[in-house]
Amino acid sequence: MAKVLMKGNEAMALAAIKGGCDAFFGYPITPQNEIPEYLSYHMEKNDRVFVQAESEVAAINMVYGAGGAGARVLTSSSSPGIALKQEGISYLAGSEVPCVIINVMRGGPGLGGIQPAQSDYNQITRGGGNGDYRVLSFAPENLQEAVNIIKESFSLADYYRNPVMIAVDGLLGQMMEPIDLDEAPDFGPAKEKPWAADGSSGKRGSRNKIVSLHLDPYKLEEHNLNLKKKYDEMVDKEQRYETVEIDDAEIVFVAYGSMARIARSAVDTLRKEGVKVGMIRPISLWPFPQNAFEKLPKSVHTLLTLEMSLGQMHQDVRIVNNGRYKLDFYGRTGGVVPEPEEIVERVHKLLNKEDQS
Amino acid sequence: MKRLTILSGHYGAGKSEIAVNMAIDFRMDALVDLDIINPYFRSRSVHALLQEHGVNLVESSVEKSSGSDLPYISAQGSRPFYDKSLRAVYDLAGTKAGAKIMMQYRDLIDADEDLDFFVVVNVFRPDTDTPDKIVRLIETLEGGAQLKVTGLINNSNLIKETKEEHIAQGEKILQEGSKETDLPIVYTFYEESVKPTRRFSGEVRPLRRYLAKTWL
16 A cells, blocks of 8 residues: 555554454543544444543443453553553453553653653553553554554454553654555454353353452462463563664663654764764563663663653663663653753763763 | 735644745744644744744743643734734644634635635645545635635645655646636645656745654
8 A cells, every 4th residue: 555644643543443443442631632533433434333431441441341242442542541541451451351552641640741751661561550460562663663563463462362552652643654554464353252251152152251350369379370471471472672773882772662763863963973872672661672682782881771751661771781781861751852962962971971980 | 925824734734834834934924823733743832933033923822831732812813814014824723623713803804805725735644635535625624714715735745755756646636626626726845855856836845844853
């Protein structure tokens, strides 16, 4: 298909339809409103279900119901709205119901603001819900990547029977970029879901129940251990990242999403100055792409984490680094988007410090 | 160029960028941002630049709260209708509800008003990729604004991936829309990186991207 120019939110909405999304449940919040707006019209046109729920809590529980019945389900929101959905996400993970969640992040905490931010990293990777659960989560850097991952995410959610979150900051939701909707392959329709509570009891010979309640602690422990097997498989198979100019790099940026776009620009500027910088760009936030840090060249001496938050992913960089390299962090928050020059300046400062030591 | 130019078009057509370009290049007295739908990439981000060029930006931000999307219109927006010495560009949202904002000025528009109402089209936006859809959009905007459209602007582009053939593809589709509506193509805008070698309809002008950052 030829390229079209689309706004991030509508491109992601259309990608969900292409990915086989059967139903959408959501509640409006800036800066992701074009997703429900687009779907309110196009889901019906494609014979799918669209419901504007009365709240985020209602929406995620509708997702729980429709997902439990075997449908491919999507909800979308922005940071404070995602916070409201956390209980439902824990239930979905606990009862192994697949779903896709798009989070177009804005500044926090609380209601915060409506400008772009990446301060949901802890909420996404640690989870705001209770229990030993994980959410498979991806943070694309551009709209083509977002479209490709969203198309794939429905089959990933089905395969793992787990929520999958696509996290972009508001900039990616609001910006425009050319995309090819058919660049990613068609991941195919949903396979049969013999576990689904779809009203076919009797024909199957047994009743299907969607529950997260297990009152026998030994059974609940066993259930948790089974969930852990899935999470271990995700850690094995779903670590995704890109490396940029790291072959001879001395300083390596770690940045994702819009921040990676800004960092890329800073890499270009610094390389022209002769400064050897590169970048690890996590695409999966959970599992965190620790493999990327295992293969760094000997030239590397410093990792500089860059975030539109005050250092949330930086904690994971610290864990993975395990004392190997020097660490530095630079971030802006609250909806302030840094300029590439700020990163360049940070690197100059780092280099000056080295000269003096 | 008329004293007042109203720009509309489906969102993403590039009307806000074109409005800023026109305001600066044609030394307008005011740029009135009536697009109260989009929270990001608004003309407010180039406030200082416009001021340098002597353009008064009228917009709906709240003091010390640049991140707000409070949908109000400053009363200053009506000034160019009273003060006939002022030249202004209006950036009007491209939906029926958005275009309705023009209604408040209807009684201020004289029958012989020196005014143009242009629709900006990018044929690579899925909602304006055929002559039919363009004609329907024109009707919608005229209905909302209660104002006759007087011309079309070809801004067909794929941002950084734009090639001259894309502008030509836009020209072809717009010409059909132009034939059907009897509206001329008054401007063709091209990305600065694409210097056109062939002829295009209307005045052919480069589009400087003031609102989008280079790393976007």
